Amino acid sequence: MSLAINTTSALISNLKIIAFDADDTLWVNEPNYIDVEKKIHTILEAHIDAETISKHFYKTQITNLKLFGYGAKGYILSMIETAIELTNGEVTGKEIQQIIDTGKQLLDFPIELLDGVRDVLDSLAHRYELMILTKGDLFDQESKIARSGLGSYFHHMEIVSEKDERTYQRIIKRYGLQNDEFMMVGNSLRSDILPVVHIGAKAVYVPYQITWGHEKVNEEQLIGKSFVQLGSLRDLLSFIPDESTQ
Structure with a gap:
């Protein structure tokens, strides 16, 4: 460099x-996002491993930037999309609600x-x-x-x-x-x-x-x-x- x-x-x-x-x-800021992603890995661990989730989630986020922009809301939507795609639609409504509730932590974490x-x-x-x-x-x-x-x-x-x-x-x-x-x-x-x-x-x-x-x-x-x-x-x-x- x-x-x-x-x-x-x-x-x-x-x-x-x-x-x-x-x-x-x-x-x-970024550690809060990492913490939330780890919690979502736990929510989805019955379906898919954490490494696969992270790789697919990152690609989905980048693809969606032109639609959702940066920030917590786009992050949550991209994670839901990732969960649906990686589970072939088998993710449950309860699990999606858990993802949403966990993602909401990004909107009010202490500064x-x-x-x-x-x-x-x-x-x-x-x-x-x-x-x-x-x-x-x-x-x-x-x-x-x-x-x-x-x-x-x-x-x-x-x-x-x-x-x-x-x-x-x-x-x-x-x-x-x-x-x-x-x-x-x-x-x-x-x-x-x-x-x-x-x-x-x-x-x-x-x-x-x-x-x-x-x-x-x-x-x-x-x-x-x-x-x-x-x-x-x-x-x-x-x-x-x-x-x-x-």
């Missing part, structure tokens, strides 16, 4: 808006903030315009933002169906920015980093311990791409220091 690291001056030069991804950047989130937002909110820029179901993402208690830090909130170059360009234009006046901070190379780098905006990659397969990229895609990689969100304070405290 080849990562070109920006200097601090280049990182903050002309910067006006800092956008943060939400799931697994500000709070824990666990990641380390340093409040400190970072406290430091940056009075110096820059902050934005939450997340993809997924509108109701689901709005609910998580509300449950997080972080809403007051953000000047702007954008919930989109996909994070690609066209989406970022549209948002940058909407807020009257030049590309280099916008920074995206997130845990997904595919969604938060590469599209932003490709349009000439600034990107900060903060890896999370678990990455959904769909968000992974090949190392070759990173060659020659210039972005900052940090060990944690808290490290962002070292790259964007508060001069008033120095």
